[in-house]
Amino acid sequence: MTDPVVKATALRKCYGDLCAVDGVDFEIGRGECFGLLGPNGAGKTTTVKMLTCALPVTGGDLTVEGLSVKEDPRAIKYLLGVCPQEVNLDPDFSVVKNLVVYSRYYDIPRAEAEKRAAELIARFHLHDKLERPVEDLSGGMKKRLLLARALINRPRLLVLDEPTTGLDPQSRRQIWQEVRDMKKNGLTTLLTTHYIEEAELLCDRLVIMDNGRIIEQGTPRQLIEKHLPGGGNLEDVFLKLTGKHLRDE
């Protein structure tokens, strides 16, 4: 791939003997929506946390726009918009204050921050809750606010760790629409998900991880044609590759 936004080479993250990510290679192209799939404990969040410079890497390398997470974490973090798996909004602040305070971390001046916050609140349909403390929001609204917060610094790369888990179909569709719109505007996205339908709909390319390794990769269409030549959907491919047993963590 020429000019990838993200490049992982032999990437590893180990806790003692357990390697949550165990030698992973992938590249994310400019403007691409790249999917990271895999059963519980596969190592998706661990990969995301290394990318967002929240966890140091054990081995290999990971670069964003040519910058290594090992050398330039701060420069990388300016480029990222991060929507984490766990909701970590500020419970003491209102909806709008969450966005304004967060934009400060990116050196965004106050007036500009307020302007961007107002835009995002309108776009994510949170205007009714503007001054409410975030504790009063429903789960879906919190996820929408997390996504809005991830966009406040106009990121070069959007990192979404299970953005639609626990949402009703309406909210899920709304987030899908947002992701597609951002893609149209050329934003590069890394998405982890358990919803195969979501991956099929949004991702240009995806990898399936299991036990810290990539076991398959390609476009959704390629994976279906390769593994289920007689027809089927991506979910059947996923189950075929990762087995039907439950993952005990």
Add this chain to the structure above:
Amino acid sequence: MNNSLAGSLSYRAWYMWRRNVDVSLVTWKTNVLPPLLEPVLYILAFGFGLGAYVQQISYAGRAWDYLAFMAPGMVAVGVMFHSVFDTMYGAFVRLRYQKTFDALITTPLSPEDILAGEILSGATKGLFAGAAILLVVTLFGLAQYPSSLLILPLSALAGLLFASFGLYFAALAPYIDNLNLPVFLFINPMFLFSGTFFPLDGLPAWVRLLAELLPLTHLVNITRAATLGLLSPSLGWDLLYLVLLTPAVAWLAIAKMKARLIK
């Protein structure tokens, strides 16, 4: 990755400080009233209640009203409690339960920025408490000026020290209940044995030696001298102790907490 503290620390620590100050402003009633009302309770209980029995106390070669002797101790204790508890319990809750650290670590703030910001905001609480209590003490006519003004920068310094201690304890504690231990072993003994309620002269020599090691003792010494108008060059040693200890504990706290949060 640049792992040296100096290399990773930046002006962004103030963003963390601003965030915590903003939270304090949202919940300002619970933050403003205790430092103002607590010393009034202490002065009533110890100053008037106990002071009725212990009317005069001998300190620095002179006899003082018990209330005048004790009041500066309250200022120093207030600085300690408010800064140490802010980082011990407050930072523990923010970093572990509210996931504030997880949210900030993916922004341009480094772990060092975040943790230094915690210490700065803890110190700010200590400074605010010190100033509020000094105000009450002043209203009771127990503080000499201008020497008492020294208490403000001193409280800021001591706030940094005690906030660093608090963050260090939070870093050591696996669960929030474990924080009872440093309260029992360190903070309460300081509260009682740092010359806050009585001069250290009467204590057995070995207890006095231990008391000299406690940072609060040195804060109390300077604070008392400032309120009573007894400033002297020998207090330079107390100041030196605080000045040297503060960066050491701050560094230790940041290193320990960072190791705990980023595995």
